[in-house]
Amino acid sequence: NAGVTQTPKFQVLKTGQSMTLQCAQDMNHEYMSWYRQDPGMGLRLIHYSVGAGITDQGEVPNGYNVSRSTTEDFPLRLLSAAPSQTSVYFCASRAGSQPQHFGDGTRLSIL
Amino acid sequence: AQSVTQLGSHVSVSEGALVLLRCNYSSSVPPYLFWYVQYPNQGLQLLLKYTSAATLVKGINGFEAEFKKSETSFHLTKPSAHMSDAAEYFCAVRGFGGSQGNLIFGKGTKLSVKP
Numbered sequence: 504n505a506g507v508t509q510t511p512k513f514q515v516l517k518t519g520q521s522m523t524l525q526c527a528q529d530m531n532h533e534y535m536s537w538y539r540q541d542p543g544m545g546l547r548l549i550h551y552s553v554g555a556g557i558t559d560q561g562e563v564p565n566g567y568n569v570s571r572s573t574t575e576d577f578p579l580r581l582l583s584a585a586p587s588q589t590s591v592y593f594c595a596s597r598a599g600s601q602p603q604h605f606g607d608g609t610r611l612s613i614l
Numbered sequence: 615a616q617s618v619t620q621l622g623s624h625v626s627v628s629e630g631a632l633v634l635l636r637c638n639y640s641s642s643v644p645p646y647l648f649w650y651v652q653y654p655n656q657g658l659q660l661l662l663k664y665t666s667a668a669t670l671v672k673g674i675n676g677f678e679a680e681f682k683k684s685e686t687s688f689h690l691t692k693p694s695a696h697m698s699d700a701a702e703y704f705c706a707v708r709g710f711g712g713s714q715g716n717l718i719f720g721k722g723t724k725l726s727v728k729p
Contacts, residue, residue, distance in 0.1 A: 507657075536716055543623065545704060545719040546658075561716065593657060595717075600665075602648060603717060605657040 505529050509594050509606035516584045516613045524579040524609050526594030532604075534597045535577040539563065539590040540608075546593065552577055584613045616641045616707045620720035628728045633677075633692040635723050637705035640686065646708035647688045648717065649679055653701045661703075664688060675699070700727045 510525045528535065536551035538561075548561030552571040566588060568580040577596075581588060591610050595603040621636040639645055646665050650658040662673025669681045679690045688705060702724045706717040 534715065538719075543721055545721040546717075547719075548716050551716050597715075600646070600715070602660050602663055605650075605659075607657040 507594055507596055507604050507606035509592075509609050511609060512607065513610045514612070516581075516611065518584060518586060518613060520581075520584050522581055522584065524581075524592055524594075524611070526577045526579065526606060527575050528577075528594075528596040528604070529575065530596060530598065530604065531574060532596035532598045533574070534599075534603075535571065536561070536595050536603070537567070537569065537577070537579045538593045538595065539588075540593060541590050549579065549592075581611075586613050589613045616645065616709050616718050618705050618707050618718055618720040620703075620705050620723050622723050623721065624724050624726065626726040626728060627695045629697055630694050633690070633695045633699065633725065635690040635703050635705075635725065637679075637688045637690065637720060638686050639688060639705075639707045641707055647679075647681065648706045648708070649673065649677070649688075649690050650704045650706060651675075651701050652704065652722075658704065661690070695725075695727045697727050697729065700725055 507528045533554050537549040538546040540546050547563050550569040552558045558569050591608045593608050594606045597603040617640040619638045648663045649661040662671045664681045672678045677692045702722045704722050705720040
């Protein structure tokens with residue numbers, strides 16, 4: 504019963520590097536989304552998807568790319584990492600109007 | 615547009631005391647409201663949800679919340695705090711329209727429980 508799985512759990516990058524945060528869910532959920540969590544800011548929506556092949560921007564999309572080629576996977580790409588992208592990243596999924604299920608997060612530091 | 619305000623970034627209570635975490639929302643349509651809990655270095659876990667049925671909603675771990683439309687509030691309570699309740703709590707409202715039902719979160723309230 505895996506739910507939402509995020510990898511890696513921790514990552515340190517240098518400014519300018521690129522990387523992909525992985526997110527996979529095994530519940531056949533249509534909706535998937537990426538949030539970032541910063542101290543005192545709560546969670547802010549980066550990008551979301553309502554199904555395979557369909558993505559859209561959230562509140563803070565700049566510097567991030569997503570794609571949704573399958574129902575299960577929703578990777579988040581940092582194109583050129585910046586220190587302002589140091590954060591904890593959460594992936595979530597849901598079915599219809601049901602509550603979202605969250606992964607355990609990826610803690611990303613950019614030096 | 616929907617929004618959520620959590621009053622108090624930090625709340626401290628003694629073990630056995632009442633827990634009250636405040637949440638006010640803004641929504642132009644009947645809201646779907648949620649409380650999530652986050653323990654240190656973990657993801658978010660759903661405590662309870664309001665979806666326009668009963669106004670008093672019971673959740674896990676002895677928590678409950680009351681939806682008050684006249685006050686646009688959805689405060690979280692627990693009669694008697696336990697040390698294991700120490701965590702960060704987030705109130706959220708479901709967005710409508712262009713946000714496709716994604717959650718809009720408050721900034722969180724960190725609960726400390728003193729022995």
